[in-house]
Structures are given as C-alpha cells and as structure tokens.
Amino acid sequence: MRKFRYLGKNNVSGDRIRELRLRARLSQSDLAAKMQTEGVVIEQDSISRIESGSRLVTDFELLVLARIFNTTADWLIGADKKTPQE
Numbered sequence: 001m002r003k004f005r006y007l008g009k010n011n012v013s014g015d016r017i018r019e020l021r022l023r024a025r026l027s028q029s030d031l032a033a034k035m036q037t038e039g040v041v042i043e044q045d046s047i048s049r050i051e052s053g054s055r056l057v058t059d060f061e062l063l064v065l066a067r068i069f070n071t072t073a074d075w076l077i078g079a080d081k082k083t084p085q086e
Helices: 014-023 028-037 044-052 059-068
Strands: none
Touching: 014 044, 028 044, 028 059
16 A cells, blocks of 8 residues: 655644543553444554554544544544534
8 A cells, every 4th residue: 555645744633633632631542442442443552653643544543533532533634623622
C-alpha cells in the first residue's frame, strides 16, 4: 500500500485524538481497550503511533474514535473547527 504524507505526518487527526484522550483522562492502553470493545483490534503502540502521526487512521477507526469521544469525524480531521462538548 502506498502511503501518503501531509505536512510530514501520516494522519491529520493524531493531535486531536491525543487532546481528547488526555481530556478524558485515558491512557493509551485504556483507549485501545475501549476501541476493542467497539470491535476494533488495536493495541497501545498503535494509539501511540496514531497520536505521533506515524500511523494512518482507517475510516472505521476514525468513526469508532468519534463515537468514543462523542464528537464527529469531521472534528477529528480538522474539517469542523468547533470544539466538542466535554
């Protein structure tokens, strides 16, 4: 699979995912466990790589993350500038 980079990163959502995870006071392992309960097979190291921008985020992962954090995929990718409610 060919990988594309934007501004030196493999995703545009990692910073926002990290922001929401910290706001929710979740560890990367906790977030991975929550995603696993939603049917996404993912481990802590993948969360770390997503947040650092070194791993791309699939569409189904993005949708599950939006559901977990009660926000939209648009906000996670920066298309919606409004901050999600806490």
